[in-house]
Amino acid sequence: MLKQAIRNALRLLLSNFQDVHAIKLTNLLQILLPAASKDLLESFASRVLEAAVDIRMAAMEEKALYQAFWIKHSQKYDDQRMRTLAERLPQGDVLCIFPGLERSDAQHGQITLLKAFVENYVVVEWR
Amino acid sequence: MNWFRVKIPIRARDPQSFVDKLAVIVFLAVEGLHTGIDSEMTRERRWYLQDVLFQAAQVCFPDPFYTEIPKSIIPGIIVEKFQTRADAQTASRIAAYPEQWRRLYSLVEPLERYGASITPIPAEIITNYTDPIYVQKFQLLFSIVRDRVEDLVGSQMNDVPISTKAVEEALKLLRRSGDCGGDSAEMLQKSASYSFSRLSDPTFSPASLIRHIVAGFLVDRVFRNALGVDDKVVEGLRFIEDSIVNRGKFLVCWTNSL
Numbered sequence: 001m002l003k004q005a006i007r008n009a010l011r012l013l014l015s016n017f018q019d020v021h022a023i024k025l026t027n028l029l030q031i032l033l034p035a036a037s038k039d040l041l042e043s044f045a046s047r048v049l050e051a052a053v054d055i056r057m058a059a060m061e062e063k064a065l066y067q068a069f070w071i072k073h074s075q076k077y078d079d080q081r082m083r084t085l086a087e088r089l090p091q092g093d094v095l096c097i098f099p100g101l102e103r104s105d106a107q108h109g110q111i112t113l114l115k116a117f118v119e120n121y122v123v124v125e126w127r
Numbered sequence: 128m129n130w131f132r133v134k135i136p137i138r139a140r141d142p143q144s145f146v147d148k149l150a151v152i153v154f155l156a157v158e159g160l161h162t163g164i165d166s167e168m169t170r171e172r173r174w175y176l177q178d179v180l181f182q183a184a185q186v187c188f189p190d191p192f193y194t195e196i197p198k199s200i201i202p203g204i205i206v207e208k209f210q211t212r213a214d215a216q217t218a219s220r221i222a223a224y225p226e227q228w229r230r231l232y233s234l235v236e237p238l239e240r241y242g243a244s245i246t247p248i249p250a251e252i253i254t255n256y257t258d259p260i261y262v263q264k265f266q267l268l269f270s271i272v273r274d275r276v277e278d279l280v281g282s283q284m285n286d287v288p289i290s291t292k293a294v295e296e297a298l299k300l301l302r303r304s305g306d307c308g309g310d311s312a313e314m315l316q317k318s319a320s321y322s323f324s325r326l327s328d329p330t331f332s333p334a335s336l337i338r339h340i341v342a343g344f345l346v347d348r349v350f351r352n353a354l355g356v357d358d359k360v361v362e363g364l365r366f367i368e369d370s371i372v373n374r375g376k377f378l379v380c381w382t383n384s385l
């Protein structure tokens with residue numbers, strides 16, 4: 001919520017920010033996918049961060065406040081804020097595989113624009 | 128409602144540091160709404176500071192809560208009166224105000240030197256983006272993550288095992304990335320259905336898990352983080368956001384009655 005006040009200053013730092021976080025994401029994925037090509041991982045991380053930062057920068061110029069939300073694994077399925085990729089409605093806890101987008105403004109309060117995508121996920125050992 | 132843009136010529140040797148400082152000012156600008164007056168401050172300096180704080184608060188929190196606040200009450204709230212209504216946690220924060228105030232005072236000086244000025248934002252900038260564009264951008268990001276993760280997983284040979292040390296390292300990186308990463312790490316440690324060790328299981332398709340990790344990383348590092356700004360500053364800003372949402376209206380009503 002830093003908004004316009006530091007937007008211009010941040011632009012100077014963005015390329016560095018993207019590089020640093022692309023490296024961090026690449027490092028994490030490299031551990032999880034050791035056989036995947038490093039070039040492929042780097043390219044993926046850069047592309048994803050570029051698109052995410054584009055959204056974030058657009059939101060910083062906007063009158064309304066846009067923010068991404070995340071569904072915790074222990075939350076139950078709620079069709080107001082979540083969209084499932086499973087064929088049936090999830091009965092147990094969920095695994096969030098993409099954040100949702102919400103807009104808040106003074107007139108309309110909080111509005112969910114794009115629901116978080118979730119996968120059915122039942123955590124047997126926690127029940 | 129007036130909108131402003133703060134023009135800041137970046138002449139500092141260390142722009143990162145300058146941005147951090149500016150973010151701290153923003154943080155304290157809102158805190159300053161209920162901070163006691165420093166009696167040693169000159170009238171001129173206080174006026175300048177009031178102006179900077181007020182404009183910064185309007186720029187960063189363009190909200191009806193603050194547009195109605197008379198400039199004269201910034202920073203004119205008496206700490207003792209507030210403390211009588213505060214719970215223990217709030218009282219503890221208030222106790223730190225004098226030090227924050229001194230810090231703010233020292234931070235404003237460089238702002239003056241850099242010649243920051245505040246100008247109205249042209250209306251066309253404000254209306255540049257609409258909801259469908261955001262949804263479109265978000266869906267583009269979703270499709271990139273979905274499709275490219277499939278490619279990545281496809282290029283992964285399932286018979287390459289992940290060592291215990293690598294799993295621990297990945298969990299450590301996840302926890303460091305933020306709240307979502309911490310939530311994922313907790314799940315991955317407890318869950319048999321989804322765990323890093325299953326990534327090398329030939330019967331397991333890891334795409335959902337990888338997408339979950341990537342999505343959490345983006346939320347933690349891009350969407351919830353102030354880009355390029357120190358994490359501690361971001362925590363402070365987030366606290367202020369919560370503070371505004373939870374008690375901003377109450378504070379304004381109350382302070383207006385002083």
